[in-house]
Amino acid sequence: MSAVAVTGLGLVTPAGSDTTATWDRLCQGRSMALLDPELADCAVPFSCRAADFAPERLLGRGLTWRIDRFIQMAMVAAREAVGHARLGPGQWDPARVGVVLGVGTGSGDTSISTYAKLRNGQHQGVSPTFIPRSAPNMAAGEICIDLGLQGPSMAVATACASGGTALVIADQLLRSGTCDVVLAGGSEVARHPLSAVTFDKMGALSRRVRDPEGASRPFDSGRDGFVLGEGAAVLVLERAEHARARRAPVLARLASAVATTDAHHPTAPVPDGSSAARTIRAALEKADLSPADIGHINAHGTSTKLNDLAEARALRTVFSCPPPVTATKSVIGHAIGGAGAIEAAVSVLSLIHQRIPPTANLDRIDPDIDLDVVTKQPREARLSAVVSNSFGFGGQNSVLVLTSP
The missing domain is CATH 3.40.47.10 (Thiolase/Chalcone synthase)
Known part of the structure; x- marks a missing residue:
């Protein structure tokens, strides 16, 4: 199919x-x-x-x-x-x-x-x-x-x-x-x-x-x-x-959707991001895409010390040069059970408008986080495939790959 x-x-x-x-x-x-x-x-x-x-x-x-x-x-x-x-x-x-x-x-x-x-x-x-x-x-x-x-x-x-x-x-x-x-x-x-x-x-x-x-x-x-x-x-x-x-x-098209579990800790992510990286790789493989095909990542991006660092490490593991990242929660907060769906919808809108909305309040990026985070104003981009990440307590991971029609 x-x-x-x-x-x-x-x-x-x-x-x-x-x-x-x-x-x-x-x-x-x-x-x-x-x-x-x-x-x-x-x-x-x-x-x-x-x-x-x-x-x-x-x-x-x-x-x-x-x-x-x-x-x-x-x-x-x-x-x-x-x-x-x-x-x-x-x-x-x-x-x-x-x-x-x-x-x-x-x-x-x-x-x-x-x-x-x-x-x-x-x-x-x-x-x-x-x-x-x-x-x-x-x-x-x-x-x-x-x-x-x-x-x-x-x-x-x-x-x-x-x-x-x-x-x-x-x-x-x-x-x-x-x-x-x-x-x-x-x-x-x-x-x-x-x-x-x-x-x-x-x-x-x-x-x-x-x-x-x-x-x-x-x-x-x-x-x-x-x-x-x-x-x-x-x-x-x-x-x-x-x-x-x-x-x-x-x-847009939902090219792949993958769920996995860390089996690590009730509330904390795997520190090196390896479990999140495994999920992202599985989603790319299921979509028959390579990391180079992804033009944008809508990050889980909670604004917590551990989660942001672990997600950044996961992205650096999967992508030799991660594409532009944004974090929707910076503007609308964390809707917990609704967050992943909201971010998936925003990812579709990025594909439609060929634009990445900015991350709010990013004044000085954490020196341990080596990512290209869109901030201050939207960024125009030629997007054909995007990734939307969601991670939750219990070690729950879901990664979606969305592509242009």
Whole structure:
């Protein structure tokens, strides 16, 4: 089977509530981090929040009340992606359309508020909607209900690699002939007090409380942790034959998608980057491409000391001269389970626009990191193939290779 076609994109991020707004603000290269009222009592009281997201206007008041924010974002992204792909009843067999979404923890805020009621003995105050509002699989389930899809649907949880791993599974569903179309992506609302406190206790969050906008600084010598974010991305993936038969606009091709595991440590990457390098090599081999064919890398780029260094070492291992790199999290923060899908969508947009958005806040690159990181302003480039990396707790790795149509 030829490479899987990407025919639609949908995005909801702190940079904007659709694909166009997100891309435009990413290209400005300015962080969206601000003080967050919901984190006011936390040691790290800032995040990247999707302030422009208006679910009641986009979904209606009743549906917005019934579902949690990570589901709302996923549904809006899915609707945009399907519209972008010019798909709908009559263009698909609903039994052959799947949905695969990466989700890290689901609904933190709902869980926290519900547990507080239980702890205080307020059992009557616990909503019967708690489980369908908060279960990680419900984002995929609600999308199927909304669009009338009857193929396989599931949630994928591989920590910060979840969004990328969702595309790995979608690729398998398409290549096996199980589905003709798969809506694949990820969604997460990571900016709630439980995440803010626990990630801070682990030393993973930036402590630049006086300068939230300058906090996320991947590959910079002064980086001290990531910034919590939120968002969703959905990509419409199709069997090439299906896209061709309906004369679909093909945005890019998913040439390969590979997932591996470090088997090293619960939270830390392999220091020399060898496991990440192994995954990148496997993805290039599956795509039948050489390192020299890759024109750009959308890095995992969390802005933590260990992850950035390990990823840089992996890239130096695979590429004798790594192509230009960018780190999307510098602008929109870390959406955990949604991050890999958002970055895959941004990689497609780089192929479409032949442009690499800049990494924010990179003032002085870490002397131990020998990479060409795009910063300050977008860089025009002739791109035919790009790599998108995602790495997560548990040693989870996903690497995607995307190519021009």
